[in-house]
Amino acid sequence: MKKIYQFLGKAEVFISATCFTVSLVLIFSSAIARTLKHPINWSQDMSLFLFAWGVFLSADAAMRADKLINIDLLVSHFPQRMRRYIAIAIYALILGFLAILIYNGIKLSIFSRRRVFQGIPGFSYSWVILSIPVGSLLQSATVILKLRRLLQRG
Numbered sequence: 001m002k003k004i005y006q007f008l009g010k011a012e013v014f015i016s017a018t019c020f021t022v023s024l025v026l027i028f029s030s031a032i033a034r035t036l037k038h039p040i041n042w043s044q045d046m047s048l049f050l051f052a053w054g055v056f057l058s059a060d061a062a063m064r065a066d067k068l069i070n071i072d073l074l075v076s077h078f079p080q081r082m083r084r085y086i087a088i089a090i091y092a093l094i095l096g097f098l099a100i101l102i103y104n105g106i107k108l109s110i111f112s113r114r115r116v117f118q119g120i121p122g123f124s125y126s127w128v129i130l131s132i133p134v135g136s137l138l139q140s141a142t143v144i145l146k147l148r149r150l151l152q153r154g
Helices: 002-035 043-064 080-111 131-153
Strands: none
Touching (some): 002 043, 002 131, 080 131
16 A cells, blocks of 8 residues: 555656646747747637646655645744644644545536536536536545554554
């Protein structure tokens, strides 16, 4: 199970880096093509799609590596036991927020399954919206594992 989780983490980093890179290439090539009077109309839309997926996948990768923003100026002065309780409460809040994102993201993707994404025929807006519940589900797994580790240490 641990190997699957590690493989998933590496795959997330690779996919999110690929999404950002392809998005950058699309926007840059679109700007050049527009300058040459041959615009690529779908490039901004596709880069938006890739950016959405890249953001949610990289958020989980950052959470796995403990690289999210952390302001512990006040908390660092508390005793270790109090810091542990605060960390548990924060993880519980994050998990609750992610559960709301998963629920509403699935609901929204079901409602928008017939909506065409930015005029690209055959490409549903649901594929963009699915980045929210999928990314939130992956982040939830990370938070649960971090919370479990924190509770076992106590």
